[in-house]
Amino acid sequence: MFLCNIAYLIYNMNKNSKIIICFILLALINLIIICFYNNYKSPLEFQISFLNVKTAFAIDDINNNNDSNFANKYNAILINELNNKDKQLVLAGYFKEAIKLADHILSLEKNNIRALKYKGIALDNLGNHTGAIQFYDKHLALVPNDTEVLVDKGVALDNLDNETGAIQFYDKALVINPNDTNALNNKGLALDKLGNHTGAIALFTKALVINPNDTNALNNKGLALDKLGNHTGAIQFYDKHLALVPNDTDTLYNKGLALDKLGNHTGAIQFYDKALVINPNDTNALNNKAVDLDKIGRYQEALTSFNIAINHTQPNIDIDTLSNKAHVLGIDLKEYDEALSLINLYLKKNPEHKGLLCTATRIFDETNNKGLADYYKEKLNKLDPYYSCALITKVSTIEKESFV
Numbered sequence: 001m002f003l004c005n006i007a008y009l010i011y012n013m014n015k016n017s018k019i020i021i022c023f024i025l026l027a028l029i030n031l032i033i034i035c036f037y038n039n040y041k042s043p044l045e046f047q048i049s050f051l052n053v054k055t056a057f058a059i060d061d062i063n064n065n066n067d068s069n070f071a072n073k074y075n076a077i078l079i080n081e082l083n084n085k086d087k088q089l090v091l092a093g094y095f096k097e098a099i100k101l102a103d104h105i106l107s108l109e110k111n112n113i114r115a116l117k118y119k120g121i122a123l124d125n126l127g128n129h130t131g132a133i134q135f136y137d138k139h140l141a142l143v144p145n146d147t148e149v150l151v152d153k154g155v156a157l158d159n160l161d162n163e164t165g166a167i168q169f170y171d172k173a174l175v176i177n178p179n180d181t182n183a184l185n186n187k188g189l190a191l192d193k194l195g196n197h198t199g200a201i202a203l204f205t206k207a208l209v210i211n212p213n214d215t216n217a218l219n220n221k222g223l224a225l226d227k228l229g230n231h232t233g234a235i236q237f238y239d240k241h242l243a244l245v246p247n248d249t250d251t252l253y254n255k256g257l258a259l260d261k262l263g264n265h266t267g268a269i270q271f272y273d274k275a276l277v278i279n280p281n282d283t284n285a286l287n288n289k290a291v292d293l294d295k296i297g298r299y300q301e302a303l304t305s306f307n308i309a310i311n312h313t314q315p316n317i318d319i320d321t322l323s324n325k326a327h328v329l330g331i332d333l334k335e336y337d338e339a340l341s342l343i344n345l346y347l348k349k350n351p352e353h354k355g356l357l358c359t360a361t362r363i364f365d366e367t368n369n370k371g372l373a374d375y376y377k378e379k380l381n382k383l384d385p386y387y388s389c390a391l392i393t394k395v396s397t398i399e400k401e402s403f404v
Helices: 002-009 015-035 041-065 068-091 095-108 113-125 129-142 147-159 163-176 181-193 197-210 215-227 231-244 249-261 265-278 283-295 299-312 319-332 336-349 354-366 370-383
Strands: none
Touching: 068 095, 068 113, 095 113, 113 129, 113 147, 129 147, 147 163, 147 181, 163 181, 181 197, 181 215, 197 215, 215 231, 215 249, 231 249, 249 265, 249 283, 265 283, 283 299, 283 319, 299 319, 319 336, 319 354, 336 354, 354 370
């Protein structure tokens, strides 16, 4: 706002001086924006200040011209510039800043449809799905046939686990435009969550007929095929996706899962490693890599991978990962004392964790401590008499969907 105040001080200068000062001021603002590029709070304030300076000059011109049409036209241009900036913030993932700017726009024009839309998108991405729906509703009250916002509202409902409600809005968009691939993909995901994998595949297939290079549809069709047990078919679609986007970590991870289900543990590890080269902090990839390393007898490497995953999730450590670490220590590496120390510590926090109880049972069996083996076995049987205690706990098998 300091810059805006400076602008007012130059109003009484002559026209040429005013123009020179404005150019200098604009150059300084652009320099500051570049310097603070990675911190949008300051640049956003400066840019709004700059737009307010332009408004101040517009008011000055309006007063001189006494032209209300000019005022309306200039205000529309100003709001359009603000909306363009808001869109950039949303696309860049600066959602809090986008909300602030949307509020600023709405203070100038309360029913601005673009600001209502961008605020809804920003709120949804910040996890406030109910708030997002409120702004989508305001937008749709003004533009009821906006297919993008109909789909956006469907996604927000889906995020609230209201898949049936989401599908209703995807269907509204598809009535207006049957070839809307965004609506087709998102409706397919909703059906998939409801367990209708065949129906989901039909929609992903339709999206691919419209656009054979639709990467979201390729990945999502692979996931649906995987859930139907067609792992080989799933891999074919993951490969098509990766041919277009080789560094997509979600699809690399999903292909690893499919290879694991086919018993190709070495191949699965290779794809988890590819994902980890791009994102070394992907705990799902680290966990599943460790599980596959354990399956092929590379126990020390499995332990290392579990430890890295645990370090990345501090302080909210995943209990299944700890259970698997205990399994590797106690059952595979025969480090009984260290494994039991870990088990005792985390059974206090989660006394009904079947993986920890199972590993404790097996360790005491192997060390011929029948009393404690029977004690843990009895606790496990009360929880789940059919629980298989032979294998490492499978973790992080949730596939990664491609949202539009």
